[in-house]
Amino acid sequence: MSKYTEDDLREELKTKEYEYGFYTDIESDTFPNGLNEDIVRAISKKKEEPDWMTEWRLEAFRVWKEMAEPEWANVHYEKPDFQAISYYSAPNSKPKYDSLDEVDPELLATFEKLGISLDEQKKLAGVAMDVVVDSVSVATTFKKTLGEKGIIFMSISEAIKEHPELVKKYIGTVVPQKDNFYAALNSAVFSDGSFCYIPKGVRCPMELSTYFRINQAGTGQFERTLVIADEGSYVSYLEGCTAPSRDENQLHAAVVELIALDDAEIKYSTVQNWYPGNAEGKGGVYNFVTKRGLCEKNAKISWTQVETGSAVTWKYPSCVLKGDNSVGEFYSIAVTNNYQQADTGTKMIHLGKNTKSTIISKGISAGKSQNSYRGLVQISSRADNARNFSQCDSLLMGNECGAHTFPYIEAKNKSAQIEHEATTSKIGEDQIFYCNQRGIDTEKAIALIVNGFSKEVLNKLPMEFAVEAQKLLEISLEGSVG
């Protein structure tokens, strides 16, 4: 066997094409390009929304018009032209099906390629899937089991119709319309997303999961997710995505709001694998996401994310620790390759007493990519005995990539205890040598080391997801990670 050098790895990395790059041709019902109040109204009308929702969207749109795109992130890209995007697209076939047979066969084929055949999903994983193909939910399973427990798990457009009181009460409370440029845009034009409500004292018996996909040329996807865990309840929510390969840049601006009431716990896991662009850095998805959770007394929110895709990622899942004794956690692996750019991290806002937060962030950069961690830990003057631990580790592969750390730490309380540490290194030659010596080839050795490096985060993922996440890590770093 010829010697496998790091140069070979790099070569392989460069030539590795996006495995899930395929495109399903489904007739879509698409709006003309551009955005104005009429389009916002039309989206709202199309979704058969009540007036308050239409007004809410319009309010967001008016704020958005006045706002400028954020410039502070450590990413460089061509600004999307917001008037050249179509803001609504839904698969043309009837929106709801009674059985899988009625679903567009092409769509089913897509799922099969992705390895998420609904049948299998139903039987195997015990995961309720709310599959979103381009903005409209086409299948919801396990609804019955959930219904018995009083758990509401449906698309947000259905929820607006069926549970307006809940949606009205909570939407925009954690991420207000005017929070930031992309959150405002999302509030104005969001097409669909998921809604989840866990009643008091209920422990959700299964992992809830949604698949998001961008499937129509030129349509940005604006998902809106709202998860409410009522007092003393528990839910684990999974979100994962792969997107077909496309040349023009696609915009994805989602908003996720989590509300954990007293003593509730929400675990939110994401595997993100949008199309990262080709080896020349052409194409790829722009991922500008606002994710935030609010913790009331004794509540806990835990974010876990595996970020492997997207040309540009701009994402800071945050926790507002409002109630006393609440806990926030953030576990992240961000992998960038080729020309990908990621600026990701978290914000932990400590408002209540005895609040705790943990941040574990692992960045792996290869190729010509730039990977930044940007985080904020803020201890307000009322937050007595707040505790934070942050750890940000970066792994560099090759000397054309960059790893950056921008932690902001603001403490206004003398009883706060904050620790932050960050390291940047490459895979040690001695580590590889050690493996080689024991008959493990270089490629496998690197895989082993990267897996070990990210283990702390991978361990936090639900079992079904951990497998997929590991697979994604492998694909993203194929060549260097066998």
Next chain:
Amino acid sequence: MDLKDKLVSSFMAFENSVDLDAPVHDVRSEAIKSFEDKGFPTKRNEAWKYTSLNTVLKHDYSVFPKQENALEYSEIKKYFIHDIDSYKIVFVNGKYSSHLSQTTHDGIDVCLMSAALTKPKYRLIIENYFNKAATKDSLSSLNTAFSQEGAYIHIPKNKVVEKPIQILHFSTGNESALMLQPRNLIVVDENSHVQIIERHQSLTENPVLTNSVTEIFTNKRAIVDYYKIQNDNHKASLIDNTFIKQKRESHASVHTFSFGGQLTRNNLNFYQEGERIDSTLKGVTIIGDKQHVDHNTLVHHIEPNCESHQDYKGIFSDKSTGVFNGKVVVDKIAQKTNAFQANNNILLSDKASINTKPQLEIFADDVKCSHGCTIGQLDESAMFYMRSRGIPEKEAKALLMFAFSNNVLDSVKIPEIKQRITKIIANKLGVNIGFDL
């Protein structure tokens, strides 16, 4: 008229008062333009996010210092490290005070910026080094535009300067508010070694704003140890901009001791332009009342095989605020860099706050870079241990805080400075113990 307009319109008068034909005339004119464009930094500027100059800038500063006020050495002796023999360059209200100073031209040049800028024998050095390290940001530009007086130190090859050099700036009470802009240039040639102590001291109850720029060049294998003692009164503010360019195998260290002043901003920048360079940045900050201290550091690793060490400790009580903004940049070719950065803070009051932002920007893969940052309190069990052995609370606290800042003091190479700092710390913590238990 706000301060910016005042400064810009004073520039012509300033230029006329100094030598128009001086080679630095163009540099000054360019700098004032740059300042005029940028203005004073505001909180919108990322580097100034946590430090607002508004309260400092609102005074009506007189920008042209008047003639020197006679000061007697006995009055100000306590501000010197007086128990060691040293060269001294002393300025009163920005003007050189010859009777308080002790300069030299014997083998080394320890003299005045004003002389260096005008006399032909310094021309070559000025051309090669003046304003070559300072950045074009607004405050440095402002200083460059008004650069006229300060310390000029040139150590030629293979010289170990046998005694430290003290640079002291005093301001006295003649003006209602005074702005000073000292400019220092320090060039240390191959294999030479120098130790420098810098201090700014206001002797008046009126507001004083100092915007100082120091450029330091360490050539091959040179060693520079620089100590900044900042223990000014509560009406004095200091913006200190220090730029250090290092050539290969040189060692430079800067220790900053911030105990006083209304607002202190330290912009400390290291540029490593050669291999096997060592840079050390250390600081102790102990403040109270409404004081504000901001450490803004940059270490730019440009060449391979270099090291940098940063260690900043802060203790904040009352309504004081502290900022640490440390940045380490490692260029693509700077392989085998070893960069370490630590920032530890203790908050003693709920009204005090600390904002810290340790940044790493790394473009090379074979590097070891780490940073750590903590905010915490005094260890209760350690307190209990000491109190149960009869050490009063105040002294026990002081001992712990001294221990906390001790490893910064450990690397101070002049014992007299260490003693002085220890005394200031004891004073600051309100105890009368020597810490040499």
